[in-house]
Amino acid sequence: MLTVWAILIDGFIYASWLFLVAAGLTVIYGVMRILNMAHGSLYALGAYAAASALGWYYSGGGENLVMAFAIIAASAILIGALTGLAIERGILRLMYGRDEILMLLITFAVLLILEDVMKLIWGTTPYFAYQPYAALGRINIDVLTVSRYDLLVLVVSVVIGVGLWFWLERTKIGKILRSIIHDREVSEAMGVNVRRMFTITFMIGATLGALAGGITAPIISVVPGLGIEVIVLAFAVVVTGGLGSITGAAVGAVIVGLARATSIHTMPELELFIIYAVMAGVLIFRPHGLFGQVIARKI
Amino acid sequence: MKNSNQRPIWQKTLLGTATSVAMASVGVMGMAATASAEESFKVGFVTFLSGGASGPFGVPAAQGAEIVIKAINEGSLPAPYNTKGVNGLTLESVVVDEAGGPTKQVEEYRNLVQRQDVDAVIGYISSGDCLAIGPVAEEMKMFTIAFDCGTSRLFQEIEDPQYMFRTGLDAVADNVGAARYLAETRPDAVRIAGIQQNYAWGQDSWQDFTLAMAQLMPEAEIVNNQTPQLFQGSYSTEISALQTERPDIVHSSMWGGDMESFTAQANVRGLLSQATAILTTGESGLHRFDGQAPNGTILGGRGPFGGFMPENDLSEWFTQTYVAEHGTPPSYPASKAAQAVLALKFAADSSGAEGVPSSEQLAAALKGAEFESVSGTVRMALAGGHQALQPMSYGEYHFENGEAELRNVRSYSGECVSAPDGYNAQQWIKEGFPGVDCN
Numbered sequence: 001m002l003t004v005w006a007i008l009i010d011g012f013i014y015a016s017w018l019f020l021v022a023a024g025l026t027v028i029y030g031v032m033r034i035l036n037m038a039h040g041s042l043y044a045l046g047a048y049a050a051a052s053a054l055g056w057y058y059s060g061g062g063e064n065l066v067m068a069f070a071i072i073a074a075s076a077i078l079i080g081a082l083t084g085l086a087i088e089r090g091i092l093r094l095m096y097g098r099d100e101i102l103m104l105l106i107t108f109a110v111l112l113i114l115e116d117v118m119k120l121i122w123g124t125t126p127y128f129a130y131q132p133y134a135a136l137g138r139i140n141i142d143v144l145t146v147s148r149y150d151l152l153v154l155v156v157s158v159v160i161g162v163g164l165w166f167w168l169e170r171t172k173i174g175k176i177l178r179s180i181i182h183d184r185e186v187s188e189a190m191g192v193n194v195r196r197m198f199t200i201t202f203m204i205g206a207t208l209g210a211l212a213g214g215i216t217a218p219i220i221s222v223v224p225g226l227g228i229e230v231i232v233l234a235f236a237v238v239v240t241g242g243l244g245s246i247t248g249a250a251v252g253a254v255i256v257g258l259a260r261a262t263s264i265h266t267m268p269e270l271e272l273f274i275i276y277a278v279m280a281g282v283l284i285f286r287p288h289g290l291f292g293q294v295i296a297r298k299i
Numbered sequence: 300m301k302n303s304n305q306r307p308i309w310q311k312t313l314l315g316t317a318t319s320v321a322m323a324s325v326g327v328m329g330m331a332a333t334a335s336a337e338e339s340f341k342v343g344f345v346t347f348l349s350g351g352a353s354g355p356f357g358v359p360a361a362q363g364a365e366i367v368i369k370a371i372n373e374g375s376l377p378a379p380y381n382t383k384g385v386n387g388l389t390l391e392s393v394v395v396d397e398a399g400g401p402t403k404q405v406e407e408y409r410n411l412v413q414r415q416d417v418d419a420v421i422g423y424i425s426s427g428d429c430l431a432i433g434p435v436a437e438e439m440k441m442f443t444i445a446f447d448c449g450t451s452r453l454f455q456e457i458e459d460p461q462y463m464f465r466t467g468l469d470a471v472a473d474n475v476g477a478a479r480y481l482a483e484t485r486p487d488a489v490r491i492a493g494i495q496q497n498y499a500w501g502q503d504s505w506q507d508f509t510l511a512m513a514q515l516m517p518e519a520e521i522v523n524n525q526t527p528q529l530f531q532g533s534y535s536t537e538i539s540a541l542q543t544e545r546p547d548i549v550h551s552s553m554w555g556g557d558m559e560s561f562t563a564q565a566n567v568r569g570l571l572s573q574a575t576a577i578l579t580t581g582e583s584g585l586h587r588f589d590g591q592a593p594n595g596t597i598l599g600g601r602g603p604f605g606g607f608m609p610e611n612d613l614s615e616w617f618t619q620t621y622v623a624e625h626g627t628p629p630s631y632p633a634s635k636a637a638q639a640v641l642a643l644k645f646a647a648d649s650s651g652a653e654g655v656p657s658s659e660q661l662a663a664a665l666k667g668a669e670f671e672s673v674s675g676t677v678r679m680a681l682a683g684g685h686q687a688l689q690p691m692s693y694g695e696y697h698f699e700n701g702e703a704e705l706r707n708v709r710s711y712s713g714e715c716v717s718a719p720d721g722y723n724a725q726q727w728i729k730e731g732f733p734g735v736d737c738n
Contacts, residue, residue, distance in 0.1 A: 003543055006540070006542075009539070014536055119349065124354040125358070126355065126555070128563070128591075133564075137567070138568055143545055147567055216532070219564065221555075221559050223351050223354055223530070226530075226532070261536050264537055264540050268523070268525045268526055271497070271525075271527065
């Protein structure tokens with residue numbers, strides 16, 4: 001019974017982190033039809049920014065936990081939004097209308113460039129910003145323990161998920177974005193400034209990626225190559241759930257999270273295999289993912 | 300003889316700046332030395348300058364090598380290396396990034412030998428790279444020293460090595476040493492668990508450790524082993540899985556940022572107050588844990604390196620110089636790289652060559668030799684004189700008043716943790732360590 005509880009707790013905690021990482025990726029694809037490989041770098045940038053800012057705060061004698069969380073959010077959001085704006089305005093806007101594969105290759109190039117930029121700025125030494133993670137402590141459940149920080153990540157993930165849903169389904173800008181998702185050309189003909197909406201969407205997606213990195217920074221050691229590791233997992237989740245679907249990303253994250261937790265607790269040697277086995281299994285029966293929509297090709 | 304006058308000798312040494320690291324990641328860069336001698340000895344130095352292994356291992360190793368190379372050229376090393384240069388020649392180095400995998404490293408190696416025209420190669424942290432380079436070094440007849448890689452298969456896969464040497468210990472010594480330390484200091488431990496990175500290093504380490512535990516602590520039960528992905532970062536689920544097994548000991552061969560992340564997370568989650576962790580590469584985190592590992596956590600340094608270095612003139616000089624340049628004591632990768640450069644100087648100075656020693660002369664000088672190093676006396680006593688035999692040390696981490704130190708340090712002689720020459724290491728453990736000498 002203990003193992004079942006452990007699987008459920010670990011599965012949902014991991015799923016919440018996966019969703020955080022994947023949300024920005026799926027928002028950008030849903031609206032812009034760009035499979036943004038640079039999302040991994042935005043995650044890493046957020047992690048580096050938060051780790052640096054926290055290091056600065058704590059080395060200056062800071063102890064206030066609320067302030068530490070504010071620093072994480074502010075640093076990650078700032079770097080995510082600015083980098084997103086720079087990528088969209090500086091590179092992507094010149095490429096709109098090109099083939100999806102070409103856009104994927106361009107964002108892959110951006111990922112590689114940003115990886116080296118991060119080395120130039122932060123070097124290769126791992127960064128630790130463990131203080132918020134350690135300060136929150138843990139909850140004991142029999143022999144099991146759960147980090148309160150992990151539970152906080154779960155709450156943040158739910159808030160972001162609900163917020164994204166509300167933004168897309170219940171706001172005017174959400175309606176405009178949905179109209180672009182359904183038909184870009186008709187939206188433009190109706191007076192929607194599609195390019196401006198693309199800029200906003202990319203900045204939001206990039207900010208979500210950086211925020212995921214910033215929130216993760218106190219848990220891990222922030223090292224070069226962090227973004228490349230993450231992007232593969234994020235792809236597995238959004239492909240399982242269906243590219244471009246927020247609900248799909250959430251459900252995909254829960255399925256992958258629970259499957260992985262089950263494997264680790266029962267057959268740890270299959271930990272990696274199980275994630276991609278789930279993805280492959282879903283794609284065999286639903287080639288567009290669980291919530292992916294088949295789009296008719298215009299002639 | 301090569302026309303060494305045509306070789307560029309760069310005035311400034313490398314590394315230390317992120318810019319140089321980024322440059323190195325796309326190719327080869329120069330490193331070196333003052334230019335006063337007419338002839339120079341050119342060594343290729345291969346280490347991780349990018350990727351997850353660069354921060355904790357690759358860059359400290361390059362920094363350790365750089366300090367020794369600079370001192371060699373200045374003639375400022377303590378005895379017995381207080382002569383200027385190697386065999387009187389200025390030591391010049393070419394640093395190459397080890398990132399990219401074995402296939403790329405073989406290409407880089409051939410490039411070093413055939414285009415960069417190096418006289419020797421020192422390098423390789425990754426076991427996969429070592430295994431790929433060993434046969435190529437023999438084929439190209441190039442004197443090569445592996446300074447860090449831990450695979451016990453290196454000399455199993457090279458029949459009658461002539462040019463390949465290793466001046467560090469293999470993973471078998473790490474894990475036999477770990478089992479011996481537990482048998483002495485935690486004899487009542489019953490439930491043993493592990494967490495290893497999911498690739499050859501982690502799998503081999505766990506195999507060697509469990510084989511040694513079966514011999515040394517037969518009452519102990521192996522209850523679980525987790526195998527997370529390399530550079531995974533977050534180990535929340537693995538920690539839960541370990542907790543449900545209620546282990547007394549958690550063994551890990553994880554290294555670098557992964558090892559430090561796991562330790563910090565397991566500490567917060569309480570796993571390390573329920574069980575004692577034994578980290579075979581933990582010494583690299585000695586001055587980085589900053590109290591995030593509980594006191595009593597058992598650390599290894601892959602031999603008498605880093606915080607386990609014995610007190611001697613070389614180790615004191617090396618520690619002082621490293622602290623002065625980098626503000627922190629040298630970790631074990633830095634010490635191991637320094638040891639390999641000292642081995643090169645020893646071989647060159649002892650070669651009896653006039654001018655630049657050939658690979659054959661260097662190999663003949665180092666084969667089966669004993670030389671002094673930052674880790675004490677190194678005996679090239681295994682693999683037909685090509686593999687170092689050294690003690691293995693473990694100790695407990697203690698952090699007080701902002702200072703970290705090792706306590707309850709125990710060392711085991713080389714003969715106590717390494718299989719005798721010609722023995723398959725795993726077979727040696729399974730047979731109960733025949734010929735072992737732990738005195």
